[in-house]
Amino acid sequence: MKSKLMRSVSPIISGIVLLTGLSLSVMAQAELFETTLENGLQVVVKQDTRAPIVVHQIWYKVGANYEPNGLTGVSHMLEHMMFKGTDSVEPGQFSKRVSQMGGRENAFTSANYTAYFQVVGTQHLEEVMTLESDRMANLSLTNKQFQPERNVVKQERLWSVEDRPSSKLFEQFKATAYLSSPERNPVIGWMKDIENYELQDLKDWYRQWYAPNNATLVVVGDVDPQTVVKLAQKTYGVYPPRTINPPKSQFELEQQGQRRFELKDATPVPNIIMGYHAPSLVTAQDLQEVYALAVLASVLDGDDSARLTQSLVRDQKIASSIGAFYRSTGRLGAQFLFSAQPQAEVDIETLEAAILAEIERLQNEPIQPAELARVLAQAEAQYVYQQDSIQSQANSIGSMVSVGLPADTMQHWVENLRSVTPEQIQAVAKKVLHADNLTVGILRPSGETNRKPTPKPEFSGRMH
Amino acid sequence: MKKIMHVLVFAIGSIVFSLSQASIDIQTWQTAKGVKVLFVEAPQLPMVDIEVSFDAGSARDASQPGLANLTSALLSAGTKQKDEQQISIGFNNLGAQFGGQASRDSASFNLRSLTRENLLSPALDLFAEVLAQPTFPKAIFERDQARLIQALKQREEQPNQVASLAFWQALYADHPYAHPTAGNIESVQAIKPRDLKAFYQRYYVAKNAQVSIVGAIDRKQAEQIAEHLTRSLKTGEPAPALLTPKPLQTAQTEVVDFSSAQTHYMLGQLGVERGHPDYYALFLGNHLLGGSGFGSLLVEEVREKRGLVYSVYSYFAPMRVAGPWLIGLSTQNSQALEADQVVKQTLQDFMTDFSDEKLTDIKSNLIGGWPLRLDSNSKILGYISMIGFYDLPLDYLDAFPRHIEALTKQDVLDAWQRHIQADKMLTLMVGQPE
Numbered sequence: 001m002k003s004k005l006m007r008s009v010s011p012i013i014s015g016i017v018l019l020t021g022l023s024l025s026v027m028a029q030a031e032l033f034e035t036t037l038e039n040g041l042q043v044v045v046k047q048d049t050r051a052p053i054v055v056h057q058i059w060y061k062v063g064a065n066y067e068p069n070g071l072t073g074v075s076h077m078l079e080h081m082m083f084k085g086t087d088s089v090e091p092g093q094f095s096k097r098v099s100q101m102g103g104r105e106n107a108f109t110s111a112n113y114t115a116y117f118q119v120v121g122t123q124h125l126e127e128v129m130t131l132e133s134d135r136m137a138n139l140s141l142t143n144k145q146f147q148p149e150r151n152v153v154k155q156e157r158l159w160s161v162e163d164r165p166s167s168k169l170f171e172q173f174k175a176t177a178y179l180s181s182p183e184r185n186p187v188i189g190w191m192k193d194i195e196n197y198e199l200q201d202l203k204d205w206y207r208q209w210y211a212p213n214n215a216t217l218v219v220v221g222d223v224d225p226q227t228v229v230k231l232a233q234k235t236y237g238v239y240p241p242r243t244i245n246p247p248k249s250q251f252e253l254e255q256q257g258q259r260r261f262e263l264k265d266a267t268p269v270p271n272i273i274m275g276y277h278a279p280s281l282v283t284a285q286d287l288q289e290v291y292a293l294a295v296l297a298s299v300l301d302g303d304d305s306a307r308l309t310q311s312l313v314r315d316q317k318i319a320s321s322i323g324a325f326y327r328s329t330g331r332l333g334a335q336f337l338f339s340a341q342p343q344a345e346v347d348i349e350t351l352e353a354a355i356l357a358e359i360e361r362l363q364n365e366p367i368q369p370a371e372l373a374r375v376l377a378q379a380e381a382q383y384v385y386q387q388d389s390i391q392s393q394a395n396s397i398g399s400m401v402s403v404g405l406p407a408d409t410m411q412h413w414v415e416n417l418r419s420v421t422p423e424q425i426q427a428v429a430k431k432v433l434h435a436d437n438l439t440v441g442i443l444r445p446s447g448e449t450n451r452k453p454t455p456k457p458e459f460s461g462r463m464h
Numbered sequence: 465m466k467k468i469m470h471v472l473v474f475a476i477g478s479i480v481f482s483l484s485q486a487s488i489d490i491q492t493w494q495t496a497k498g499v500k501v502l503f504v505e506a507p508q509l510p511m512v513d514i515e516v517s518f519d520a521g522s523a524r525d526a527s528q529p530g531l532a533n534l535t536s537a538l539l540s541a542g543t544k545q546k547d548e549q550q551i552s553i554g555f556n557n558l559g560a561q562f563g564g565q566a567s568r569d570s571a572s573f574n575l576r577s578l579t580r581e582n583l584l585s586p587a588l589d590l591f592a593e594v595l596a597q598p599t600f601p602k603a604i605f606e607r608d609q610a611r612l613i614q615a616l617k618q619r620e621e622q623p624n625q626v627a628s629l630a631f632w633q634a635l636y637a638d639h640p641y642a643h644p645t646a647g648n649i650e651s652v653q654a655i656k657p658r659d660l661k662a663f664y665q666r667y668y669v670a671k672n673a674q675v676s677i678v679g680a681i682d683r684k685q686a687e688q689i690a691e692h693l694t695r696s697l698k699t700g701e702p703a704p705a706l707l708t709p710k711p712l713q714t715a716q717t718e719v720v721d722f723s724s725a726q727t728h729y730m731l732g733q734l735g736v737e738r739g740h741p742d743y744y745a746l747f748l749g750n751h752l753l754g755g756s757g758f759g760s761l762l763v764e765e766v767r768e769k770r771g772l773v774y775s776v777y778s779y780f781a782p783m784r785v786a787g788p789w790l791i792g793l794s795t796q797n798s799q800a801l802e803a804d805q806v807v808k809q810t811l812q813d814f815m816t817d818f819s820d821e822k823l824t825d826i827k828s829n830l831i832g833g834w835p836l837r838l839d840s841n842s843k844i845l846g847y848i849s850m851i852g853f854y855d856l857p858l859d860y861l862d863a864f865p866r867h868i869e870a871l872t873k874q875d876v877l878d879a880w881q882r883h884i885q886a887d888k889m890l891t892l893m894v895g896q897p898e
Contacts, residue, residue, distance in 0.1 A: 050508050050839070051838065051839040052835055053835055053836055053839055083758070091768075092764075092768060096758070096759060096825070099756060099757070099758065099759030099825065099829045100759075100825050100829060100832070101829075101832050101833075102829050102830065102831065102832025102834065103832075103836070104833070104836060105758075119836055121835060147771070148769070148771030149771060150771070151771035151772070152767055152773070152774055153774075154796075155726070155771075155772070155773050155774040155794070155795055155796065156774035158725045158726045158794075158796055159774055159775070159794050162725040162726075163622075163623055163724045163725050266621055266723070267618065267621055268617040268618055268620070268621060269614055269618050302556075303552070303556045304556070305552035305553040305556045310549060313611075314549065314604075314607070320610075320611045320614050321611070341614070343607075343610060343611060343614065344610050344614050370557075373557070374553070374556050374557050377557060377558065377559040378559050381511075381558075381559025381560070381577075381578055384509060384511055384578060385511060385561070385576060387509055388509060388840045388841050389840050389842075390839065390840075449620075449621065450621050450623070450722050450724060451621070451626070451720070452721035452722065452723070
């Protein structure tokens with residue numbers, strides 16, 4: 001529910017990164033309005049007058065890759081506790097007010113940030129800003145509220161990871177690909193860490209990161225930017241900045257050779273994840289490599305006529321499903337990922353070899369002009385399609401600013417993709433998709449089944 | 465707190481204002497072939513969304529569960545002129561998005577395109593070709609059949625999926641809603657390409673079709689688009705009426721012994737069909753019970769007070785004939801029986817009475833939140849497609865908040881008493897509940 005979006009936010013964001021971009025000749029691009037309040041709160045506003053509503057978001061620069069060992073998931077646990085009231089607002093009261101307004105609200109945590117949002121009629125903006133700024137500074141953290149909520153988070157982990165072999169595979173993949181960087185942390189946290197949190201851990205985490213000068217306010221909708229600024233001064237503006245000690249610079253050991261691991265579970269179908277350490281918009285020495293990797297990901301998997309589907313699913317009939325992913329906005333770098341399931345009767349090693357053959361093809365031959373043209377046509381169109389949702393517009397802005405990138409990064413995106421040449425794609429494929437830079441995780445059927453053999457007699461005949 | 469209460473009064477005062485805001489102008493007509501068209505002009509973004517739907521969902525599978533789904537999935541696998549890859553490249557080169565899906569009631573196909581003439585026009589040509597000339601090639605059919613069977617095997621190890629299958633099966637018994645849209649392993653294995661062709665010939669016809677359009681085009685363009693997409697369809701016949709499903713006669717409890725960390729729990733019974741006059745009262749009540757997230761009674765009792773779950777919800781799924789009403793949750797096995805008790809107690813308490821304040825709040829939520837349901841082209845498309853498909857009145861969207869506003873607490877309680885019978889419900893648990 002709350003943080004329903006937690007697990008899916010990163011793919012969503014990466015989709016935006018891959019698919020949106022530059023202002024097009026076909027439409028006037030609404031300007032972003034940006035300012036910073038005296039207390040350090042960054043403010044970004046985008047006007048969209050199609051409906052009398054507004055999305056209001058506050059983004060904190062803290063997430064799972066800020067967390068020390070033993071406290072994995074604490075950002076997410078704190079996100080849950082943010083709904084438990086403040087010195088002047090009863091637990092659940094904020095949610096109740098949003099509900100009375102007819103609004104929608106939620107929050108999400110990722111590796112890089114923690115964000116809270118409401119979508120409400122424009123006339124309610126001031127009230128949600130009042131309530132949101134209140135819990136930035138005055139959160140009430142009590143054991144009475146914390147203990148049951150910890151159990152909620154445990155249930156969330158059981159639901160989202162423990163009973164889903166492919167989620168477990170991905171969690172263990174990150175912990176294998178990253179040895180020294182906190183990028184290895186699962187966003188929801190390891191179960192033992194969740195069980196070991198103390199109230200003081202949450203108080204400390206809140207005091208350490210929740211302050212106006214560590215946050216970004218994003219408002220998109222039917223509202224004038226100057227009005228938003230005035231409201232922001234009146235609400236968030238009254239809270240003083242606090243000293244934020246940015247995390248120590250954190251590095252990942254250079255990988256010197258392939259890593260592999262296996263996971264056995266009750267699944268009838270195996271699964272493979274392959275990932276290469278890659279630069280992000282934040283960490284890259286040369287941004288052109290990031291744009292080239294983004295085009296590369298689309299050439300492989302931008303749509304259903306892209307290479308992986310065409311070659312491995314349709315022509316060779318080796319993969320049952322396959323995808324390539326490149327999240328270019330990580331604070332601590334990125335992985336260029338492949339995830340696939342073999343078709344029946346195909347073993348996982350054959351599938352792995354076929355993926356590696358596709359990678360070699362990228363390294364040995366320049367991509368075709370037609371492929372590049374299709375990627376750009378899709379990126380341009382996606383940019384317009386994305387404007388249909390005020391929330392995805394706001395998400396795009398907030399996720400950029402929260403890792404230190406310009407708010408208008410996406411407005412130059414297609415233009416940047418357009419500058420990529422086939423030679424650059426080939427060069428980056430050789431450099432990044434390199435055998436010694438690869439981590440492979442394989443989920444294998446354990447041979448067990450979850451379903452117990454004989455249904456109890458009284459139920460026989462009803463079950464399917 | 466004082467300040468907040470002040471704003472609350474203002475918020476409720478604004479309900480009347482909100483009512484006049486959400487007005488969607490739906491235009492409707494029929495094509496030369498007799499296909500119903502629904503159209504909303506949305507000039508702000510240079511794009512258009514088009515949905516062509518048929519009364520050709522899995523309720524039409526007859527003895528072949530999975531047939532409707534495979535037919536919709538393979539519609540774009542080849543035409544008389546183009547193969548699968550030429551079709552997908554054709555859409556993708558234009559920046560267009562094309563997709564199809566089947567549900568129990570319908571099969572629908574969506575195109576999203578920019579409105580620039582040199583992009584939209586070829587995208588529409590391709591869409592029309594796919595609708596009218598599919599060939600269902602054998603090799604592609606066999607490949608996707610194998611992929612689907614693989615996915616169905618995987619489904620058997622996923623507790624949430626197992627629960628959903630068992631729930632529909634137990635609730636609908638021999639009604640065509642009982643089986644999953646994707647079918648099951650044995651039935652999918654038995655389907656042949658010629659079955660798809662026959663299904664297509666019978667159901668993908670003008671008299672069984674509808675076109676919905678939202679975008680930056682005018683009425684004349686919309687008329688041309690609808691003609692273009694339906695001109696080559698065979699006239700055919702509408703699908704026959706579906707049988708009315710029979711409610712359970714006694715309470716039923718089923719446990720599927722499954723080694724998962726959590727028990728997946730569903731409690732429910734038959735609900736109502738689309739267009740039922742009691743739907744507003746049932747919907748409002750359900751919104752309060754478990755349909756509105758943190759404001760709802762189930763979340764309050766099961767999650768907030770006791771920390772038993774991450775998610776608990778309830779909903780009506782009104783369909784062509786009575787769809788289900790259900791409450792769902794998942795919780796670690798050792799808490800499952802406690803959760804069951806709390807859910808049933810919460811339902812019973814709610815059906816006995818609830819406070820006037822809760823009625824006011826939930827009305828305020830629905831009415832104040834109405835514009836949020838209509839804030840994008842894709843949401844509006846979904847609504848007008850539903851309005852057309854289920855023959856709801858054209859002013860359905862404008863009238864909905866007025867119906868909500870007019871309901872009294874007694875209306876809600878009476879409707880729930882008429883429809884929801886605690887002594888004839890299905891309780892389903894997948895896991896090892898304790």
